[in-house]
């Protein structure tokens with residue numbers, strides 16, 4: 210009798226734990242009015258124009274703390290010359306930042322260290338309403354605001370792809386290219402995390418436009 214009660218109690222506890230995990234939000238979120246203000250200001254400047262490869266979407270998130278007012282699906286950047294595979298869903302300020310990064314950091318680094326043009330990005334994350342590093346109870350990730358992109362590789366015009374995972378410790382030219390991209394990214398994005406940061410980032414660069422205290426930047 211006692212045994213069966215213990216089993217019933219254990220099953221109920223397990224069900225409760227499952228229910229708790231399925232409830233949203235499972236992260237710590239803050240009221241951050243600057244986000245909507247910044248996005249509206251960006252939209253008002255016309256910094257992002259729709260084209261064959263940039264499409265405006267309706268608001269994300271609804272009543273949730275996640276989301277963006279008018280995110281864009283970006284299928285290609287740098288005036289369409291660099292494809293994003295798959296297309297990324299990003300809030301307004303990220304779109305010109307990505308263009309600038311590709312034109313002023315990625316393309317010159319590829320020409321210098323690899324002597325080729327970059328024609329595509331392998332994207333493994335953009336908008337996603339989740340806690341940082343998918344850790345239950347952590348702070349809401351910048352991905353939850355469509356304010357971040359995870360790039361795992363760079364497709365070159367010769368058909369070769371430089372993957373962050375293998376190239377970071379790979380042949381000298383690839384290492385130099387990826388390190389130049391990483392350090393150059395820190396001048397454009399406010400958070401840059403790569404393989405040196407932790408195991409979660411061993412295969413990609415995380416780039417975002419978070420606001421850190423004292424206008425600080427995180428470059429690791």
Ligand SMILES: [Zn+2]
Nearest residue numbers: 357358359415
């Ligand atoms: Zn990320």
